Amino acid sequence: xxxxxxxxxxxxxxxxxxxxxxxxxxxxxxxxxxxxxxxxxxxxxxxxxxxxxxxxxxxxxxxxxxxxxxxxxxxxxxxxxxxxxxxxxxxxxxxxxxxxxxxxxxxxxxxxxxxxxxxxxxxxxxxxxxxxxxxxxxxxxxxxxxxxxxxxxxxxxxxxxxxxxxxxxxxxxxxxxxxxxxxxxxxxxxxxxxxxxxxxxxxxxxxxxxxxxxxxxxxxxxxxxxxxxxxxxxxxxxxxxxxxxxxxxxxxxxxxxxxxxxxxxxxxxxxxxxxxxxxxxxxxxxxxxxxxxxxxxxxxxxxxxxxxxxxxxxxxxxxxxxxxxxxxxxxxxxxxxxxxxxxxxxxxxxxxxxxxxxxxxxxxxxxxxxxxxxxxxxxxxxxxxxxxxxxxxxxxxxxxxxxxxxxxxxxxxxxxxxxxxxxxxxxxxxxxxxxxxxxxxxxxxxxxxxxxxxxxxxxxxxxxxxxxxxxxxxxxxxxxxxxxxxxxxxxxxxxxxxxxxxxxxxxxxxxxxxxxxxxxxxxxxxxxxxxxxxxxxxxxxxxxxxxxxxxxxxxxxxxxxxxxxxxxxxxxxxxxxxxxxxxxxxxxxxxxxxxxxxxxxxxxxxxxxxxxxx
Amino acid sequence: xxxxxxxxxxxxxxxxxxxxxxxxxxxxxxxxxxxxxxxxxxxxxxxxxxxxxxxxxxxxxxxxxxxxxxxxxxxxxxxxxxxxxxxxxxxxxxxxxxxxxxxxxxxxxxxxxxxxxxxxxxxxxxxxxxxxxxxxxxxxxxxxxxxxxxxxxxxxxxxxxxxxxxxxxxxxxxxxxxxxxxxxxxxxxxxxxxxxxxxxxxxxxxxxxxxxxxxxxxxxxxxxxxxxxxxxxxxxxxxxxxxxxxxxxxxxxxxxxxxxxxxxxxxxxxxxxxxxxxxxxxxxxxxxxxxxxxxxxxxxxxxxxxxxxxxxxxxxxxxxxxxxxxxxxxxxxxxxxxxxxxxxxxxxxxxxxxxxxxxxxxxxxx
Ligand SMILES: Nc1ncnc2c1ncn2[C@@H]1O[C@H](COP(=O)(O)OP(=O)(O)OP(=O)(O)O)[C@@H](O)[C@H]1O
Ligand SMILES: [Mg+2]
Numbered sequence: 001x002x003x004x005x006x007x008x009x010x011x012x013x014x015x016x017x018x019x020x021x022x023x024x025x026x027x028x029x030x031x032x033x034x035x036x037x038x039x040x041x042x043x044x045x046x047x048x049x050x051x052x053x054x055x056x057x058x059x060x061x062x063x064x065x066x067x068x069x070x071x072x073x074x075x076x077x078x079x080x081x082x083x084x085x086x087x088x089x090x091x092x093x094x095x096x097x098x099x100x101x102x103x104x105x106x107x108x109x110x111x112x113x114x115x116x117x118x119x120x121x122x123x124x125x126x127x128x129x130x131x132x133x134x135x136x137x138x139x140x141x142x143x144x145x146x147x148x149x150x151x152x153x154x155x156x157x158x159x160x161x162x163x164x165x166x167x168x169x170x171x172x173x174x175x176x177x178x179x180x181x182x183x184x185x186x187x188x189x190x191x192x193x194x195x196x197x198x199x200x201x202x203x204x205x206x207x208x209x210x211x212x213x214x215x216x217x218x219x220x221x222x223x224x225x226x227x228x229x230x231x232x233x234x235x236x237x238x239x240x241x242x243x244x245x246x247x248x249x250x251x252x253x254x255x256x257x258x259x260x261x262x263x264x265x266x267x268x269x270x271x272x273x274x275x276x277x278x279x280x281x282x283x284x285x286x287x288x289x290x291x292x293x294x295x296x297x298x299x300x301x302x303x304x305x306x307x308x309x310x311x312x313x314x315x316x317x318x319x320x321x322x323x324x325x326x327x328x329x330x331x332x333x334x335x336x337x338x339x340x341x342x343x344x345x346x347x348x349x350x351x352x353x354x355x356x357x358x359x360x361x362x363x364x365x366x367x368x369x370x371x372x373x374x375x376x377x378x379x380x381x382x383x384x385x386x387x388x389x390x391x392x393x394x395x396x397x398x399x400x401x402x403x404x405x406x407x408x409x410x411x412x413x414x415x416x417x418x419x420x421x422x423x424x425x426x427x428x429x430x431x432x433x434x435x436x437x438x439x440x441x442x443x444x445x446x447x448x449x450x451x452x453x454x455x456x457x458x459x460x461x462x463x464x465x466x467x468x469x470x471x472x473x474x475x476x477x478x479x480x481x482x483x484x485x486x487x488x489x490x491x492x493x494x495x496x497x498x499x500x501x502x503x504x505x506x507x508x509x510x511x512x513x514x515x516x517x518x519x520x521x522x523x524x525x526x527x528x529x530x531x532x533x534x535x536x537x538x539x540x541x542x543x544x545x546x547x548x549x550x551x552x553x554x555x556x557x558x559x560x561x562x563x564x565x566x567x568x569x570x571x572x573x574x575x576x577x578x579x580x581x582x583x584x585x586x587x588x589x590x591x592x593x594x595x596x597x598x599x600x601x602x603x604x605x606x607x608x609x610x611x612x613x614x
Numbered sequence: 615x616x617x618x619x620x621x622x623x624x625x626x627x628x629x630x631x632x633x634x635x636x637x638x639x640x641x642x643x644x645x646x647x648x649x650x651x652x653x654x655x656x657x658x659x660x661x662x663x664x665x666x667x668x669x670x671x672x673x674x675x676x677x678x679x680x681x682x683x684x685x686x687x688x689x690x691x692x693x694x695x696x697x698x699x700x701x702x703x704x705x706x707x708x709x710x711x712x713x714x715x716x717x718x719x720x721x722x723x724x725x726x727x728x729x730x731x732x733x734x735x736x737x738x739x740x741x742x743x744x745x746x747x748x749x750x751x752x753x754x755x756x757x758x759x760x761x762x763x764x765x766x767x768x769x770x771x772x773x774x775x776x777x778x779x780x781x782x783x784x785x786x787x788x789x790x791x792x793x794x795x796x797x798x799x800x801x802x803x804x805x806x807x808x809x810x811x812x813x814x815x816x817x818x819x820x821x822x823x824x825x826x827x828x829x830x831x832x833x834x835x836x837x838x839x840x841x842x843x844x845x846x847x848x849x850x851x852x853x854x855x856x857x858x859x860x861x862x863x864x865x866x867x868x869x870x871x872x873x874x875x876x877x878x879x880x881x882x883x884x885x886x887x888x889x890x891x892x893x894x895x896x897x898x899x900x901x902x903x904x905x906x907x908x909x910x911x912x913x914x915x916x917x918x919x920x921x922x923x924x925x926x927x928x929x930x931x932x933x934x935x936x937x938x939x940x941x942x943x944x945x946x947x948x949x950x951x952x953x954x955x956x957x958x959x960x961x962x963x964x965x966x967x968x969x970x971x972x973x974x975x976x977x978x979x980x
Binding site: 005008009012015503505506508509510511512513514515516517519523524527528 | 664665666668670683685686687689690691692693695696697699701702703712713716717760761764770
């Protein structure tokens with residue numbers, strides 16, 4: 001094809017609708033995702049006008065960040081106090097901030113994979129009484145209750161926790177268990193994230209053509225051999241996708257470190273990359289102090305690990321199919337009845353798993369409706385005071401209002417950008433369109449704290465300072481856009497799925513009847529994919545409401561512009577024990593919103609939606 | 615109503631040539647059909663005319679206007695898609711009225727025209743249903759009405775009957791033909807069913823691998839095929855390969871020692887004495903009694919017979935290399951194994967030059 005033909009083709013494909021759609025989408029994604037991250041990378045190699053590796057050098061050679069000898073802590077140690085009590089301490093070794101983060105993420109990924117994989121196998125392959133209850137309960141940890149769930153874990157396992165109360169005060173034993181630090185983070189994150197692996201594995205397992213396994217059985221493979229040679233390899237893509245997401249989520253998580261360090265003064269829990277970056281940003285006190293430039297190098301290192309995971313998984317399975325929509329199987333899956341021995345084994349595994357995994361969420365509810373936060377080991381009385389605070393306490397009402405405003409505005413932009421990009425990707429034969437597809441998916445793999453650092457660089461100085469986009473003046477406005485780019489994949493994927501199910505000839509019929517592209521888009525395309533837009537929009541909305549990383553970082557410059565999660569972090573992270581119940585009420589509010597919107601969007605999208613996101 | 619002209623149109627999809635230098639003119643008010651096997655590029659050619667696909671080379675003219683670069687909505691064509699493409703979120707009325715609403719006609723005029731076209735396609739009373747509540751034939755008529763109501767310059771139909779059962783297909787093709795004649799609209803039709811094409815069209819274009827093989831009146835294409843492909847695609851036939859003994863208005867072939875006389879399909883064909891040629895024998899042209907016109911005579915053993923209803927098919931072995939397919943009266947009691955004589959007039963025996971790559975001495979196709 002010669003140049004002239006290419007130009008002509010471009011002119012045809014680039015009608016006004018496409019140009020406007022591309023221009024809006026690309027400029028929003030560029031300004032609020034690509035440019036900030038790019039500037040972050042540039043800044044990490046920059047010092048006083050020259051290119052330098054010194055920030056990386058400083059980070060990678062300092063024992064503060066990487067230490068092959070433990071700096072302190074212990075995986076398990078026993079001490080005797082003066083009063084003759086035996087202290088059992090589990091907190092993990094401190095190998096420096098970077099290694100700590102990676103080790104925590106690795107352990108979380110391994111533990112979550114084991115629990116998720118076994119649960120998925122049981123649910124996918126066996127029939128047993130109560131299965132449907134387990135199916136629901138196993139998803140409870142996906143209800144995001146940032147900070148408060150971690151607080152509950154601390155409240156149960158900590159020095160003054162329920163466990164020790166039982167040992168000491170009820171049983172009168174001279175033992176005290178202290179579980180915290182990095183071990184505490186691993187426990188909290190494993191409990192929160194294993195359902196992601198479970199969901200991915202489950203959908204892989206259900207989608208395996210039963211005849212594959214039947215054929216193998218027919219050839220003599222049974223039991224574990226069958227699993228090892230057929231079932232597991234076929235479902236490996238699902239496991240790999242889930243494991244990568246868990247690894248990234250663990251790496252970027254701020255909820256557990258903030259809660260443990262803030263509410264229980266657990267210093268070791270704060271020694272991870274995400275927390276250090278967060279600390280460095282908020283300690284600038286709104287630009288009064290200079291930021292520690294190693295922050296950029298740290299951020300780039302975190303980004304690098306997330307990117308490696310993302311690229312590896314991209315090569316292996318497409319995040320597309322995985323981002324959220326996983327259709328149920330078409331075949332009647334291979335489901336077997338269990339012998340009573342098998343049944344006992346299954347219950348012995350599942351019952352503890354669902355109880356332990358959902359106790360943080362249950363604890364959040366308990367904190368909200370009782371005086372548990374202040375009453376010691378057990379609650380003494382129920383109260384409506386905390387829930388009423390949602391409508392009475394001015395600060396909370398304002399935070400809720402902020403969250404609703406930002407989320408609604410973000411969803412508006414998300415629907416605009418998500419629908420546009422999905423439409424262009426699905427329908428336009430433009431060169432390089434695949435890149436747009438990747439750009440829309442990538443926010444899943446970009447840690448929120450990285451976005452926050454990028455915004456800090458871009459919007460704190462230069463052309464944006466003094467404008468409405470100034471991060472120290474209007475972090476709320478920026479939050480709208482950080483929500484937009486971070487939660488875009490949910491809507492974009494839902495819309496894309498809708499377009500794939502809608503035959504192009506429906507649009508062509510309209511074009512050939514004389515309707516322009518814009519008319520066709522408005523009258524034919526939008527009504528046909530309305531359900532997907534609404535369903536995807538709702539998902540995006542709840543995940544905006546529960547967004548943590550950028551919310552708490554940016555809002556620290558203007559607390560009165562803070563959304564719900566910022567309010568929660570300031571209570572729990574600030575160790576204001578008395579009002580932790582308020583944060584719990586907000587957690588209950590978030591959970592309620594999530595349950596309702598999941599149900600509604602499942603109903604609208606008429607398919608199972610694997611929901612992720614923190 | 616316009617005449618549509620394609621000038622050297624080429625369209626390539628990564629290495630597949632879907633339209634290979636197509637040049638043709640479709641006249642005012644004509645019913646023109648693209649006919650060809652699956653994948654030969656019929657839909658592509660139609661979509662190029664509609665503007666849903668753009669040619670890599672060549673131009674398209676509506677009358678003398680070059681529309682090659684026009685987007686579909688500026689071409690004023692009415693297209694009926696193979697899958698109908700009815701919008702599931704609109705009622706029958708809204709589907710049909712769509713084109714008029716886009717043209718911002720006043721509502722009372724829209725209503726009037728919709729009801730008129732509903733009468734035309736016999737769908738009055740179904741206007742408030744949704745497409746999913748209609749039968750296949752009704753859906754097809756909605757699609758037709760939706761295209762007709764905007765009074766398009768050209769009506770484009772892509773295998774509109776292929777989703778219907780055999781009986782409905784025959785009803786609907788007569789319906790389409792009736793409407794087209796009533797409205798006098800230039801119509802371009804796509805099908806891979808040669809019988810349908812012959813019944814419905816003023817002219818047909820036979821396509822193969824993106825190329826036009828022959829354009830002409832159905833009778834002409836059937837009786838005087840331009841080449842072996844057209845001959846075998848247009849209907850069942852026996853193809854016999856032989857050496858030309860005598861060329862001329864009546865050409866003589868020698869096939870496995872048997873003498874066959876026939877007429878060349880066209881005068882300008884490359885048929886010379888000593889060259890290879892084929893004789894095309896249509897099964898329905900055979901007689902069992904010697905006709906008055908000069909005819910070829912064959913004698914052979916009935917190898918196989920099949921009753922199909924309107925006629926019985928026979929396969930007769932004349933020699934080791936010559937096996938003939940013929941249709942006879944279903945009431946005749948000819949048994950397999952018996953020896954019969956059959957006749958085909960010279961004038962119905964079509965002679966074509968032999969084409970390399972088609973080593974066929976005997977062939978039956980439907
Ligand atoms: N969008 C496309 N991309 C790539 N190849 C295409 C595309 N559209 C058509 N083709 C190819 O071009 C050739 C012609 O296709 P076309 O749809 O025109 O065939 P057709 O004659 O309509 O066949 P059918 O009778 O099966 O509908 C086929 O080989 C097809 O595979
Ligand atoms: Mg076709």
